[in-house]
Amino acid sequence: MKIAICYFSATGRTKAMAEAIAAGILEQEPGCEVRCLSITDVTKENTEAVEFVNSADGVLVGTPDYYAGEAWQIKQWLDVCPCKMAGKLCGAFATANFAVGGPVVAVEHILTHLMVQGAMVYSGGGAYGQPFIHLGPVCLRDQETEGAALMKIFGQRFAQQVKKVFG
């Protein structure tokens, strides 16, 4: 089982959350091959990175919230995506300064984009109860410890779901 976590991070917070998700995935599925990849490295020139994403069963996309949406770098990457997302189980996560700053909108934009590409999307599931993850996990400024714990649980839930779908 392979999972790729593709993120954009200008100041490191989204990258740290990608790593927390990876830790959760490995805790759930120690045999999983999981990689955190900056989207600046997932370019058509970097065939090794593109091949890893293309061969992954699950792909997660992480963004900082920019003006209540995904970072333009993520939008551009998805628009000209060198990877094929169709048929994969995908999800999204975000970091932001404020809960009211729109990080959930950023997550929703990414999920919509991935659905258009033919991916199946996974939210984390409000129905699982505490901690509630409605569309995807979000980490806010000065709440990195809580955010990382949430991301880890999201990683566990995602790994469980990838296993259920792909075996």
Ligand SMILES: Cc1cc2nc3c(=O)[nH]c(=O)nc-3n(C[C@H](O)[C@H](O)[C@H](O)COP(=O)(O)O)c2cc1C
């Ligand atoms: C251009 C720009 C726009 C931003 N817009 C928002 C926003 O609308 N709402 C919010 O809560 N935070 C906003 N932020 C804060 C970032 O989402 C936040 O600092 C994020 O965690 C940075 O992630 P990074 O460290 O991975 O780059 C913005 C930051 C920048 C640079």
